Amino acid sequence: xxxxTTTVIQEARARDTxxxxxxxxxxxxxxxxxxxxxxxxxxxxxxxxxxxxxxxVLGPEGEVLAATGEEPARWGEDxxxxxxxxxxxxxxxxxxxxxxxxxxxxxxxxxxxxxxxxVTERFALASLLxxxxxxxxxxxAGATPNFGGSEPPKSRNGED
Amino acid sequence: xxxxxxxxxxDRVSAYADEAAAYMRRRRVSRRPFARLxxxxxxxxxxxxxxxxxxxxxxxxxxxxxxxxxxxxx
Numbered sequence: 001x002x003x004x005t006t007t008v009i010q011e012a013r014a015r016d017t018x019x020x021x022x023x024x025x026x027x028x029x030x031x032x033x034x035x036x037x038x039x040x041x042x043x044x045x046x047x048x049x050x051x052x053x054x055x056x057v058l059g060p061e062g063e064v065l066a067a068t069g070e071e072p073a074r075w076g077e078d079x080x081x082x083x084x085x086x087x088x089x090x091x092x093x094x095x096x097x098x099x100x101x102x103x104x105x106x107x108x109x110x111x112x113x114x115x116x117x118x119v120t121e122r123f124a125l126a127s128l129l130x131x132x133x134x135x136x137x138x139x140x141a142g143a144t145p146n147f148g149g150s151e152p153p154k155s156r157n158g159e160d
Numbered sequence: 161x162x163x164x165x166x167x168x169x170x171d172r173v174s175a176y177a178d179e180a181a182a183y184m185r186r187r188r189v190s191r192r193p194f195a196r197l198x199x200x201x202x203x204x205x206x207x208x209x210x211x212x213x214x215x216x217x218x219x220x221x222x223x224x225x226x227x228x229x230x231x232x233x234x
Contacts, residue, residue, distance in 0.1 A: 054228030071227055078223040085216035086197050089207055096198035099221040100191070104228070106221040119228035123188065 033057075033114070033140045038065035041136045045116075048132050051124040053104060057140065058115040065114075079117045082108055098126055109133045112141030193218070 033041075038057040046052050046068070056067035056075035064076040086094040086108070097108040100122070107118045107129055114137045118129060195207045195217040207214035 053225075053230065069227065069229060074227045075224075078220060078227055082217070082220035082224060085213065085220050089197055089213035089217070090199075090205065092199055094197045095200050097196075097217070098198070099193075099195045099217055101193045101218065101221055101225065103222070104225045106224050117224060119225050123191075 031141075032059050033065060035065055037140055041140050042066045042068060045118070045132055045136050049118070049120065049124070049129055051120040051129075053119045053121065055116065055118040057137075058117070060113045062115075075117065079108065079115065082106070082117065083110075083115070096130055098130070107133060109137065111137040114141055195221070 041057055042055055045055055054068040054075075056072065056079060057065045058076060058079055059065050062076060062080050064072045066072075067075040069075075082097060083094070086097050093110075095110055097106070099106045102122070105120045105122060105124050105126075107120065107124075107126065109116055109130060111134050116133045116137055118133060120129060193209055195209070195214050196204055197207065197217075198204045207217055209215065209218055
């Protein structure tokens with residue numbers, strides 16, 4: 001991958017980061033989902049996508065609602081830089097980003113006022129992953145997200 | 161003697177599988193890095209790695225790949 005000085009990143013951040021998440025193409029989310037819902041959504045995405053290395057779910061202001069790994073703040077910063085660079089490419093807010101490098105692939109999507117970023121192995125099935133990410137955000141933005149979590153076991157003999 | 165019907169079916173399935181495997185091999189060898197942006201309405205645009213916008217996208221992607229780390233092999 002071509003090396004670019006870090007000043008490019010800093011300039012992009014300074015220039016475009018502020019408000020980059022408010023440029024959601026389809027409006028803002030009605031309510032910000034809870035962190036528990038976002039974590040459940042990420043777990044669901046990881047289960048659906050065997051190629052996934054890591055991912056994060058971001059709120060309307062770019063705040064990290066859930067992220068894999070031990071550096072959630074970095075996910076937020078780097079996703080902001082990515083969306084800022086993508087929006088600046090043509091001066092229009094993007095809906096989806098797909099960048100394929102030799103080290104892995106990056107997918108980012110905005111939907112329902114939320115955003116999600118994923119990193120996968122090379123040659124991941126892009127349309128499938130983007131579909132799953134979009135579904136995840138749509139579900140999260142809904143009033144009662146349901147990510148297939150197990151329900152409390154019901155008593156077989158009618159007792160609680 | 162004509163081949164048994166199930167043999168014809170197996171041969172055909174094997175041929176399709178071989179062709180798919182060859183396609184995937186060629187795809188892995190020939191595929192180059194790219195940055196593709198999708199806009200509302202379904203329009204998409206590619207940005208070359210050596211363009212200024214493409215360079216920023218690849219740098220940002222590289223940082224995210226770094227954060228994600230390697231996949232843990234179960």
